[in-house]
Amino acid sequence: MNNFIFYSPTEFVFGKGTEMRTAEMVAKFHGTKVMIVYGGGSAVKSGLLDRIKELLDKAHIAHVELGGVQPNPTDPKVYEGIELGRAANVDFLLPVGGGSVIDTAKAIACGIPYEGDFWDFFTGKSVPEKALRLGVVLTIPAAGSEGSGNTVITRTDGLRKLSLRTPELLRPAFAIMNPELTFTLPAWQTACGITDMMAHIMERYFSNTEDVDVPDRMCEGTLKGIITEALRVMKEPYNYGARANIMWAGTIAHNGTCGVGCEEDWASHFLEHEISAIYDVSHGAGLAVIFPAWLTYMAEHNVKKVAQFAKRVWDVPESDDKRAMALEGVARMKSFLHEIGMPTTFKELGIEHPDIDLLVQKLHENKGELVGNYVRLDRNATREIYEIANR
């Protein structure tokens, strides 16, 4: 096991009706002038936004609004938020939504007190030293951004999708999580979220680090729980218990609980980011295509942990032929992904002729010549994985 720091200071307030505690939580963490950040229609149509504004009004907490955040959030909305926040003298960010909304709010939170261009933080040109605090009302379980210190933003000019990781600054002070708010999530978005959270666990799980049985068992257990509950939630979208399990799993998958002490991989995320940046598909759906391809590649190049994954998560019987075990695991995972309505090839994702040359080129331009850790992937390897995904 490697040395690690586990630090998840976010206060997660989970359960029915918890959004009614929003103003109380903002006040607890000293917010006095709030910017509410949200996406498109659902937070407005459901009345959630009005409910929250009313709560803030009652608590005499001033607020401004920034709506219209899109999936795969881009830099113009961040610039707009920084400008608005400075003009209105905002001291607290309150994203109401899923990962795109939260990530936008995080970029704004560190952009407001910074004199230069916030994009400097994403290119590594500068490191954020200050950020406004933020608290989250989560409506889409997927990205895990409510419990992480990360944010991912796409630069419209040049289609660079880059991430920033500053756990000490950008972890939300609180996250309000009412599973009832996810009842009306469309099936597609629900399944994309499920795939994303599974991928977050798998990026941590697939490592060569020795002596990580307790972290491994926790990853495997969470994955098994997600699989059971995913099948239930797709059939019964109004099942509170299934929604609650999925919602909490999404947080656990990304707040650092899973995979402590392991060298993490993240190649699949990088492979996917290029797909969603270029083709503007859902991140989760992109992962459903890339992860099985990555696993198939790994069955040939570093089978050990893939065989363990097949056995413990997908109940593949133990056998001497680890490669066969691994591939059976991948087959069962694909079948599960199909069952929840996810694509597992470019074609199923709606990309008939992916520009693999461009994907490989952008990937290594953005992330360097070698990506991932479980196996270090060069241009030939990433090309092969994209090609497996295109079969």
Next chain:
Amino acid sequence: MNNFIFYSPTEFVFGKGTEMRTAEMVAKFHGTKVMIVYGGGSAVKSGLLDRIKELLDKAHIAHVELGGVQPNPTDPKVYEGIELGRAANVDFLLPVGGGSVIDTAKAIACGIPYEGDFWDFFTGKSVPEKALRLGVVLTIPAAGSEGSGNTVITRTDGLRKLSLRTPELLRPAFAIMNPELTFTLPAWQTACGITDMMAHIMERYFSNTEDVDVPDRMCEGTLKGIITEALRVMKEPYNYGARANIMWAGTIAHNGTCGVGCEEDWASHFLEHEISAIYDVSHGAGLAVIFPAWLTYMAEHNVKKVAQFAKRVWDVPESDDKRAMALEGVARMKSFLHEIGMPTTFKELGIEHPDIDLLVQKLHENKGELVGNYVRLDRNATREIYEIANR
């Protein structure tokens, strides 16, 4: 799944050599005058205490010392610490040790700023409103106090062992966890710690709450990891990987990660507290006696979760006879406990003739007429469990 709050703001600094960061962490959390709290010989003999004092000196952080904390810590040491802390104007508590040392430091931390008797907090006569901050250097993985907001103190006068739970005030700001510091832990203490952390998970796991598959799977996974690593660590006490897994599991077991959204039980802990209060045995060893007896009782009175536990944690094959599954699980658990050197009966614990009348009387005097939640236990039920443990 029930509504819950997950809030684990402690910064866990885990791995080799991490105790060298003690002064840095104290400074990060604004400690300027520290009381180092420790137990008996090992922290002194190993040179750990000297190393820490030297680090504090180098960082110009003043310190006083309170040594001699005993297992099953008692109130006189707390009074001594409160007096010392007030006289020295201490602003930060630094327990170096295991659960007893940390729990003593926590009681001192809320006792110093309180005008009345600190014991008021344990009897419920008063609620702590302030506490000094504390940071931990952990040397015994067991109690999980490094990541919890709880403390358990025994009143010498009357042998009342009571606990105080104030997550917001008493969770350590940081916990430094170097598994190397546990290499020299005697086998008995190692095994007691393992039993204690397993019990912390089981107290949360055994609930009637529906729709908790993700929390269940995480509990089961952590338990399976502990079982594997426990057998390894008993054979190879200097195995870093095994020690690391056990150490982290002890934290996970009690910082709130396991069993979110479940109605917890805690009857076994209450049943045990009377044993260790009266007979001054190790808490972990007492749990090794009580938990199998509690499970045996539950096989007859609420078999459902015990059968699931038998299947998923102890690999008992599925069968229609849930009672038989449950009892086979208990048998496997007892055999595991014996393998790591734990007793599973009063006699093996060294108590030939337990005063069951007294145990039952004290238990219900201290905890009320009904204890536990998985099955509410009255005096007849707790007597029966003590009697099963005496077979």
